[in-house]
Amino acid sequence: MKASNPYLQDLTKGIVKENPVFVALLGMCPVLGVTAFIINGLGMGLAATAVLIASNLVVSLLRNYIPPQVRIPCFIVIIATFVTIIEMVLKAFQPVLYEALGVFVPLIVVNCVILGRAEAFASKKPVLRSLLDGIGMGIGFTLALVILSTVREVIGHGTILGPDPESTIHLFGTNFEPMALFAQPPGAFIALGLLLAIVNLIFKRFNIK
Numbered sequence: 001m002k003a004s005n006p007y008l009q010d011l012t013k014g015i016v017k018e019n020p021v022f023v024a025l026l027g028m029c030p031v032l033g034v035t036a037f038i039i040n041g042l043g044m045g046l047a048a049t050a051v052l053i054a055s056n057l058v059v060s061l062l063r064n065y066i067p068p069q070v071r072i073p074c075f076i077v078i079i080a081t082f083v084t085i086i087e088m089v090l091k092a093f094q095p096v097l098y099e100a101l102g103v104f105v106p107l108i109v110v111n112c113v114i115l116g117r118a119e120a121f122a123s124k125k126p127v128l129r130s131l132l133d134g135i136g137m138g139i140g141f142t143l144a145l146v147i148l149s150t151v152r153e154v155i156g157h158g159t160i161l162g163p164d165p166e167s168t169i170h171l172f173g174t175n176f177e178p179m180a181l182f183a184q185p186p187g188a189f190i191a192l193g194l195l196l197a198i199v200n201l202i203f204k205r206f207n208i209k
Contacts, residue, residue: 010129014137017208021144022199026112030104031145032188037162041149043097044104045142047086049134052114052141054082056134059122066123075118076109083108096164113141151191156183 020026030048035041058078059066066074087105090098098105108114117137122130153159154171158178162168170176181187202208 010132014140019140020113035149038149041145045145049138053134056122056130060130
């Protein structure tokens, strides 16, 4: 498959070149709010990805039937429907994760990544391309959250897979004193800023545009 294939580009662009977090700086509210632990970042990423894929699919299917004058309200209704489903699933099967994510789950409805892809891509493109776009953007969003969560948890807590005592792995022994700042909201800004600087250096080094 050639790199110029539009379907391949739709799938891969959101992972690197148009990563919604590290490049477009979209969806910052959950990115900064839930990434103190890896499991929280992964859970939020997967939840947002599921909504993104489903909403892209439905918006693309209905794109010729939604009047332009009410397209944004229609997009929000579609997204809200899938967010409600995800919220109910999390509450039923992952109550601990649901409690940890808190208000950020219903806030997926107004996530700029999801609404932006519905408006900029799914409402204009056929179903398969919209589906691939949703998958790629979702993977990129989840990957960014996991990377940021890993940095914050390792530095801020000295653990991996916390905070559940049964699954938590302590990386540096009992004498390690973590930098608690990284576990707090200000630490999210610092960690994200450092990662953005690293990403920009990588992009310049390998001439990624």
